[in-house]
Amino acid sequence: MKINPAPLHAAQAVLIGLCFCMSVAILGTAGHTLHVFNTQQSFNPWWLPLWPQHFDSHGAKALIGSAVTVMVLSAIFLVFALVPRFNPASRYTFRAALALGTALPGGLATLCTVVYAHILNNNSPELDTIQTWTCKYKSDKPMPQDMGLPSGMGNGAFESLCTESKFAIYGTLVTFLLLAMSLGVSIVAWLADKWAARQRGKEWTDQNNVEMASQVPKY
Template sequence: MKVNPAPLHLAQTVITGLVVTMSLAIVGTAGHTLDVFNKQQSSNPWWLPLWRDHFDVHGTKGLIASSVVTLVLGSVFLVLSAVPKFNLAGRPTLRALAAIGSSAPSAVLCLATIIYAFVLNNDAPELDTIQTWTCKYKNGRPLQQDMAMTTNMGNSDFGRLCHESKFALYGTLVVFLMLILSTSLGVVGWCADKWAARQTRKEMETAS
């Protein structure tokens, strides 16, 4: 039976490209929520300036860190695949090692980060994360005396921050699933390469 590993390699490359794109978006959204928190927490009454310890932002930082690692490793694999000098297409074992080496560690890191972020979210209301706090009070109405406050002194951005923090968390879950698929394709692609090489050798032996 003839086996063509090329579609598997193409699928893995496309998935890795999607992982890189998604990771970049997560870094942007999670980074924005953390930036707003850091800038406003000490002055915006909606962020409880007197109770800074009420907020735990380690989950957001974890999402940013895992996405950066995933972005870097995925980009390295794409560069190795694109540069002719490395000839990954003609070196199936090296390609498999590069593919699995970039996706498997990222998948483990993403899974750990997702679990950690969900655990922190479940600690509310004792401790709040950016997600739990902004989603809880995004529709809150300011007091009459606070109506004239500037945008960065109210909760007008809470709706956007809520959506961005949710995107960062659930986007990481999507990235994790794509990484699992990419790792699986790396293994299957390597097996397909070996099978195709074996079939080619048999055909050459038969022809001779």
């Protein structure tokens, strides 16, 4: 039975490519929410400038860190898989090791980050994360004394920040699932590559035997 591992290689590249795209999106959303928090926390009354210790931004930082990790690992794999000069298709063990080196660390980082972020979110209301705070007060109307606040202050951006922070954490979960799928595909692709290589070797041996037999003189 002949097995063509090419579709598995394509699926592998697609999954890692999706992980790369998700990581870029997570990096953008988590980075934006953290930037807004760091910029406005010291003067925006909706961010409690006199009570900065109420907020825990480590979850957003962890999301950014895991996104960068997956993005870099995915980029390395895609370069080796898609650039013809580096394509390791003929070195299936190297390709499998490269895929495992992408999926395992990335999967571990994303899983730990999702768990860590959920733990921090569950500390509310004693401590709030950017997500719990913005989602809690996104629909509140400004107080009368806040009506004269300059543009960019108040809680006008809380709804979008809530959505972005939710996307970052659930996007990280999706990335973990994609990496888990790519890990499974990588193992199957490695087995398929080994089987295909064995079949090619067997066909080459059989062909040589036939050629040698045809060259034997008949008496």
